[in-house]
Amino acid sequence: TRTPVNVTVTGAAGQIGYALLFRIASGHLLGPDVPVKLRLLEIPQAVKAAEGTAMELDDCAFPLLKGIDIFDNPADGFAGANIALLVGARPRTAGMERGDLLSANGGIFKPQGEAINAGAADDIKVLVVGNPANTNALIAQQHAPDVPAERFTAMTRLDHNRAISQLAQKTGAAVGDIAKLTIWGNHSATQYPDIFHAEIAGKNAAETVNDEAWLADTFIPTVAKRGAAIIEARGASSAASAANAAIDHVHTWVNGTAAGDWTSMGVVSDGSYDVPAGLISSFPVTCKDGKWEIVQGLAVNEFSRGRIDASVRELAEERDAVRELGLI
Ligand code: NDP
Secondary structure, eight states: OOEEEEEEEEESHHHHHHHHHHHHHHHTTTTTTEEEEEEEEEGGGGHHHHHHHHHHHTTTTTTTTEEEEEEEHHHHTTTSSSSEEOOOOOOTTTTHHHHHHHHHHHHHHHHHHHHHHSSOOTTTTTEOOOSSSSHHHHHHHHHHHTGGGGGGOOOHHHHHHHHHHHHHHTTTGGGGGOOOOOEEOOTTTTTTTOOOOOOTTTTHHHHHHHHHHHHIIIHHHHHTTTTHHHHHHHHOOOOHHHHHHHHHHHHHHHHHHOOOOOOOEEEEESEEEEGOOOOEEEEEEETTTTTEOOOOOOOHHHHHHHHHHHHHHHHHHHHHHHTTOOOO
């Protein structure tokens, strides 16, 4: 019998947490034969709600779920964690300046990075979902000097999945026929969904679409502003699709990308594609044996270059702002 994998989820009582935990427990995060133990981290006021979710998890009698523990402090929450999903964050509220948002999140992600450094398992893998995800991941990573930097990642898989869906609808292709799509940069409105290297049933996607106006004026803004469109329609932010993307991100990281395909992940730059080293930026990556690698050698045309640079510039500004605030 396999030793259960310890999965820590922060913000477990939130709406993404509610959509996420049941799928982790039913085997979708790691695979149908991998037992898991859940460690739910919440702020003290939300512990009671997390207990309610844990009662429902019990009531599902999931065969793979070997335990649920609930914590209100990061030291205990991350002790022994093999996988950590950092979902809880301080959302931007009306009138909040960027500096306020970054310092509020620094107060969350700095101690979490320290706790991961002190007590997580040696094979810890971290996914940051809570926004601003790339910069929150950078803050946590900077406070975990003993953990290899490549273990800290930020989620752009929801953008990736949204882009695949939009492209499938435009071309009438099946989503399963679309490969090699890339999200570059920040998980924000400046992100750049790139179809120039994407393939639809083996054929180049940009050539198949052959419509640069659609790319610039419809596709890119639709993907980038999808979150706002869902809030407008649903009256609440996207939660199930965000949880689904978190499941996809970790599943791909652990189990690998398919041959002839890649995925998008926010990862620590090594300077590839002129993204300054150290920034946590989204790239095309392949995964194998639990490790990711940035896809190298892609030609970047002028259309793409300007958009990648703009998003990376925003990431550098966020990094400079958290540096000035003394958060890293
Ligand atoms: P959600 O579960 O809806 O969202 C959680 C975070 O995910 C937010 O930062 C949100 O950012 C982000 N996010 C990323 N992608 C998406 C997406 N596509 N759609 C929506 N959100 C996305 O928030 P709730 O308010 O329901 O729950 C948050 C929970 O976190 C609360 O229970 C709170 O108590 C907890 N929390 C826990 C902390 C801890 O464990 N230390 C610290 C802070 C909060 P955005 O809204 O900006 O898009």
